[in-house]
Amino acid sequence: xxxxxxSISEEPDLGAIWIDPGNRSLVIERHQLVQGMEVIxxxxxxxxxxxRPTGRTTDLSALPSGVYLFRMWSExxxxxxxxxxx
Numbered sequence: 001x002x003x004x005x006x007s008i009s010e011e012p013d014l015g016a017i018w019i020d021p022g023n024r025s026l027v028i029e030r031h032q033l034v035q036g037m038e039v040i041x042x043x044x045x046x047x048x049x050x051x052r053p054t055g056r057t058t059d060l061s062a063l064p065s066g067v068y069l070f071r072m073w074s075e076x077x078x079x080x081x082x083x084x085x086x
Contacts (some may be wrong), residue, residue, distance in 0.1 A: 010076075010077070011076075011077055011078065011079045012033065012074045012075070012076030012077050012078075012079060013030070013076070014028055014029065014030045014031075014033055014034060014072060014074065014079055015028070015029025015030035016029040017029065017070070017072075017079070017081055018083075019060070019083050019084070019085055019086075020057065021086050023057075023059075023061075024059070024060045024061045024063075024085065024086075025057040025058060025059050025060055025061075026039075026057065026058040026060055026070060026083075027056060027057050028053055028056060028057075028058070028072065029056070031053040031055060031056050033074045033075075033076075034052065034053050034072045034073070034074055035052060035073055035074050035075065036050055036051070036052055036072070036073050037050070037051055037052070037053055037058070037070065037071065037072045037073075038050045038051075038070075038071050039060070039063070039068050039069070039070055039071075040068065040069040040070075040071060041066065041068055041069075042066070042067055042068075042069075047063060047068070048060075048062075048063070060085055063085055064085075065084075065085055065086055066084070066085060067082060067083070067084050067085075068082075068083060068084075068085055069081070069082055070082075070083060
């Protein structure tokens with residue numbers, strides 16, 4: 001017998017997620033649902049420690065400009081966004 005998984009899990013609805021270039025912060029509309037978050041550079045290094053957002057915005061001012069992966073998880077699953085920080 002061979003079994004094959006045929007379902008694809010949907011990512012959790014965290015609302016809009018974007019970078020505010022004015023104050024170099026990550027904005028998560030439904031931040032209260034996020035249980036943890038990490039920021040990863042394109043070399044695969046975690047550049048911000050794993051944390052739980054304490055508010056709608058997370059300060060990114062310590063990071064140099066570049067492309068980052070933002071990995072957030074909640075009870076509903078994992079969301080990964082690739083975004084450019086100016």
